[in-house]
Amino acid sequence: MASLPSILGGLDPTSDRAVFRQIADQLREAIDRGRFKEGEKLPSEAELVEHYGVSRMTVRNSFSILQGEGLVHAEHGRGVFVRPRPPVRRLASDRFARRHREQGKSAFIVEADAAGSHPTVDSLEVKEEKAGQDISTRLGSVRRVLARRRRYLLDGRPVEFATSYLPLDIARGTQIAEPNPGPGGIYARLEELGHQLDHFEEEIRARMPSPSEVKTLQLASGVPVIHLIRTAFDTAGRAVEVCDTVMAADAYVLSYQLPAT
Amino acid sequence: MASLPSILGGLDPTSDRAVFRQIADQLREAIDRGRFKEGEKLPSEAELVEHYGVSRMTVRNSFSILQGEGLVHAEHGRGVFVRPRPPVRRLASDRFARRHREQGKSAFIVEADAAGSHPTVDSLEVKEEKAGQDISTRLGSVRRVLARRRRYLLDGRPVEFATSYLPLDIARGTQIAEPNPGPGGIYARLEELGHQLDHFEEEIRARMPSPSEVKTLQLASGVPVIHLIRTAFDTAGRAVEVCDTVMAADAYVLSYQLPAT
DNA sequence: CTTGCCCACTCGTCTATACGAGTATGCGTG
DNA sequence: CACGCATACTCGTATAGACGAGTGGGCAAG
Incomplete structure (x- = not known):
């Protein structure tokens, strides 16, 4: 995987969009663009905390948005993954x-x-x-x-x-x-x-x-x-x-x- | 509305079910049983914090489960409400x-x-x-x-x-x-x-x-x-x-x- | 080499706190 | 009476920290 900064941008502090939404937006876009592929592991909570300089709960909030959209799923002890589309x-x-x-x-x-x-x-x-x-x-x-x-x-x-x-x-x-x-x-x-x-x-x-x-x-x-x-x-x-x-x-x-x- | 303890039970500390899930379960059941009706306001976060003796984030976690299930919706400054079923x-x-x-x-x-x-x-x-x-x-x-x-x-x-x-x-x-x-x-x-x-x-x-x-x-x-x-x-x-x-x-x-x- | 344990890393749960922002109510002023 | 503001209450966002539990890899003992 490429380095985080090359995939995910920074936050816009002037935006009135909540930080955790901005993070979710960036992750969603990266997934849509194929920077993270189906089944692939997303950066860990700790890595995102580091990258964005926010607290862990904020990162978890972002993940929870994406989970609600059915885009990703978390596996305890392993990581958060892009949800593969099952055969229909x-x-x-x-x-x-x-x-x-x-x-x-x-x-x-x-x-x-x-x-x-x-x-x-x-x-x-x-x-x-x-x-x-x-x-x-x-x-x-x-x-x-x-x-x-x-x-x-x-x-x-x-x-x-x-x-x-x-x-x-x-x-x-x-x-x-x-x-x-x-x-x-x-x-x-x-x-x-x-x-x-x-x-x-x-x-x-x-x-x-x-x-x-x-x-x-x-x-x-x-x-x-x-x-x-x-x-x-x-x-x-x-x-x-x-x-x-x-x-x-x-x-x-x-x-x-x-x-x- | 009847008093909280008469509608919502207590927590089971011996259960391995997470506290916020237990709270969500009780709220869901109360809604299903019609103790809270369509459009009605649920107890506020503060009231539930008081009732269960947990922290606010735990209560919010419970609400977020119910929101994900489409059972309730929150209105900023007003409260959390049982989502009415719109006419289909x-x-x-x-x-x-x-x-x-x-x-x-x-x-x-x-x-x-x-x-x-x-x-x-x-x-x-x-x-x-x-x-x-x-x-x-x-x-x-x-x-x-x-x-x-x-x-x-x-x-x-x-x-x-x-x-x-x-x-x-x-x-x-x-x-x-x-x-x-x-x-x-x-x-x-x-x-x-x-x-x-x-x-x-x-x-x-x-x-x-x-x-x-x-x-x-x-x-x-x-x-x-x-x-x-x-x-x-x-x-x-x-x-x-x-x-x-x-x-x-x-x-x-x-x-x-x-x-x- | 194999087995088993330890440890590092992951997400899960929970607490405590702080401030912001939207809403509604009541009270005081005009 | 009408208006406007203060205030209390609501949820929204964010931080910092703690411990638990599942996973997987590496290392040491056998």
Whole structure:
């Protein structure tokens, strides 16, 4: 790495911009310009204290800004690093097309294998429970539902946590209530049960994660989540499944096709 | 407000959870339980210092966690407040259907009026410029484009910043290059120019905003942005417009319909 | 050579203090 | 009554120091 003064400038004491913001600005710019590359270690707090002649808390304040922006992450005992952008998973709008269900494996596995990643699914939990207000409304005022929870990982990194809710009168006693829903997933089973799927509705929000989401998805600070709620409708117009998904936002690009008519 | 000790507990010195995290936890829980309501003022730093018997920086650290989660926001000289959830704007997947173009006003204005909000559009800028790498690729290797920038506000609050890019051979000299594109917006103009629209492609990402985005959208800390890139294709299969939109994530829910076939 | 310990360096947490700047309230003056 | 200022209270910024804990490299003992 080049010497600090050659990368980072000095402070402008006449500026009314706070010192810790000025430092954050300089670091951010250096990162944007590629002076510090992905995964590379930034100068240590002590070095920056030395370089700028400020106190350590001021430097830490600067780092905390950049952390909030998701630009860097700190590792205890090692240093502060430029956060590498993880490979993203693209979700196409035809990902639930019937032809994708014809193969044996789940969409997630197939797709990840194709992308050269190592996919895993864990945290299996399948149980009957009371439907929350929102889920109940979406499913047409059902009281109890079958809930299927699972977590998806790519190369060991958790990227998505999803819960499917199905009305008990549809799912109880079927393979949908088994830990392994069989080839083609629950959508294939639903169609076998006579619920031919007609269309899906997806609602998308983005927000900062709750502490429990930070834990399950092992999210770095400064990484938002995409919250997707999908409702599946059969040809009779009935909502047969609601899937509530929380995704690490830095791991996903969603893609949709809209008709112009 | 009830007395502090009745709302907030004490610290657990045996816990290995950091004190400022414990304080943040208690405040978060109190907010979740509705002990502090939306828009309500939290105890001041001084009061919490008193209540917990810790130093002020520790309390501030707690607040900064909650700010990062988008739960609270601080107002200089006034206090720290529970962040109210703003009314959200729902974007339906049929929002570009041709029938919506038949009326005179823009989709944004019509929809906001219907919702009882006061819509504004500002920051008009229309100019020819060099296309960036990404835009150029999406439009099929054009070098120069017409860029239309505008910012959308609801009841005075900026919620969205959008830039449309159009190939010069289509847009130059037409009403699309005027500040006001006329009734039905640029999509109506494109169709009049013989580019019958076939479908749209939308790519969605979520991330923390850049400093400039924080400024234009007046974003509170802890609010991510939704980054939407829409490409419009005509019936000849040509990409005729790319629209790059950055939205305040707390102001939007996107909604899509997917076919199951 | 290998093992294990020590130490230097890193970030994490916390205290105590100081001053600045924005806000709101009340009181006194006109 | 109206205005303006003083003041108290709020958060913002910054310093200096202390100790803890994770990491990694080097050195010494076996």
